[in-house]
Amino acid sequence: MAKNSFQGFPADLVKFLSELARHNNRTWFEANRERYEESVRGPALDFISAMAGPLAKLSPHFSAIPKKVGGSLMRIYRDVRFSKDKKPYKTNLGIQFRHAAGKDVHAPGFYFHVDPHEVFLGAGVWHPDSETLSSIREAIDEDPAAWKRAKGSKAFRTQFELAGESLKRPPRGYDADHPLLEDLKRKDHIAACHLGHDDLLQPSVVQDTIAAFRTTEPYMAFLCKAIGVKF
DSSP states (O other), X not given: OOTXXXXXXXXXXXXXXXXXXXXXXXXXXXXXXXXXXXXXXXXXXXXXXXXXXXXXXXXXXXOOOOOSSSSSBOOSBOOOTTOSOOOOBOSSEEEEEEBTTOOSXXXXXXXXXXXXXXXXXXXXXXXXOHXXXXXXXXXXXXXXXXXXXXHHOHHHHHHOEEEXXXXXXXXXXXXXXXXXXXXXXXXXXXXXXXXXXXXXGSTTHHHHHHHHHHXXXXXXXXXXXXXTOOO
């Protein structure tokens, strides 16, 4: 795809996801597979291709890989092996731009999400393992000023808010009166920025997404340093 040639997602993207939510079965999906390719997977791969150059300028360590399988596009098929909910398909479009040092969704990354109800961007580390989470907590505890700068920049706070799961009690080794206790209690270190469905249709969606991701640079740089990978 030529540079900056992505002109926005088709309106049928959200319509398809909405209908899939109502008809989440293999019969309906197979009957609409061509539409899935034209309205969801094809445009998503084009979007990922268009993101590659701008993302590399933001950080060379995060990848935009436009592959049907094994790249930035997340599978539409649900893993139902251990779930009571046996619906076979996800009803959202998920795209993750992972760090080169990571192999899965738990690595540092940027995220792009569309479902029938919302559109949001994410940045950070989702469900890190215990060692990674401990490293982030230690970094916050050892350099609270740097952490406050990382999460406190005006551009970042204007668009993003911290999200994810937290412990109910202080983590082991930290006092209940620690000044940054709420951040130390976090089990996820992610930030989210909400967009509108109409934003998906705009030719500027790539530029707007990169501009939003750029505001997370201090936050992402802190997390990467804490984990021991380059930003």
